[in-house]
Amino acid sequence: MFEELIEAWDGERVVIRYDAPSGAWMFICMHSTRLGPAGGGTRMRVYDSPQDGLSDAMRLSKAMTSKLALVGMPFGGGKAVLAVREIPLGDARRELLLRYADTVASLRGGFVTAPDVNTTELDMDVVAERAPGFVFCRSSANGGSGSSAPATALGVFHGIRATVRRALGREVAGVTVLVQGAGGVGGRLVELLAGAGANVLVSDIDADRARDAAAKANGSVVPAELALETECDVYAPCAFGGTLNEETIPRLRCRVVAGAANNQLATPADAERLAAREIFYAPDFVINAGGVFHGIGTELLGWDDDRLGAEIEAIGGTLLEIYDRAARDGTSNDVAALRLADERLRSPLALTR
């Protein structure tokens, strides 16, 4: 049932386990180990079908290869998906995570992980019980670096600043930014933007969350179903991927797309669709790298707060380099970013960290 997906994938290895006690499917995709162990978060989600879960893990792990190569980290790209029947709580969740951890441990360090959608640092504490040494971002009480969301938000903020300067020729103050998803990343991003004088619009399917985030930022709430067609300068997707596609791009009323969500483009052609509408796109796997810096930088590379802050701020400079390349080579920003990542992937000895 998974043959077609696996045959069409360009990654190295897929580990599939059916978890009979819960009815969940576990997929660990190791897209590339060229630069080091395959690294990527563990996503827990209810999918329409197991195939959708595998497909998500494959796409996300490929993006991790580009992200980790581009930021010069000694890891390849990976991702795990726990495709559950319903999001488990309490003992059922713990038992599932322990069985998953056994699978991670069986890979002997070929795959290392961290939190992702619907998993937290507390879940990573559980995984680390059975897969010690292969887990980033455990809780600080357990010796980990904790949630990466604030670092991701800070990186996105610096990225928005650089992108707005380049695309709109101005600072963030007075610019209208619509943040879609006011969770760990989006909630913090809203505060940072408001602190810099931006006009913030907040949209979340959780109405209370949207209202609270907007109140903190002196901003306004936009109903979730209207987010894409609301007029703004910057649309910041911080909820889920795939919001930029053939059907939505014609409806956008923004000038810049710059946000945290992974795999914002449904297909590579959507980068061209955005460019054709003169909407300036900040490649997602570049602007959302702050979380990687937080986990790997502090836990493995010994970075202190100053170094971490400097690396996160430098995301703005990396984006500007990509925009220069795109202009020089006549490509979309996405293609320029992928090419830069590919260059780094091909010359592992040039890794700078």
Ligand code: NAI
């Ligand atoms: P989160 O789960 O804390 O927040 C997501 C928010 O989006 C929630 O408030 C949820 O209610 C909202 N949401 C869900 N569907 C929505 C819809 N249709 N419209 C509006 N809002 C909706 O997740 P987190 O950690 O804030 O991550 C956000 C995005 O950034 C995810 O796509 C994640 O993959 C990506 N990302 C996160 C990183 C991190 O360090 N946390 C690192 C890199 C990427």
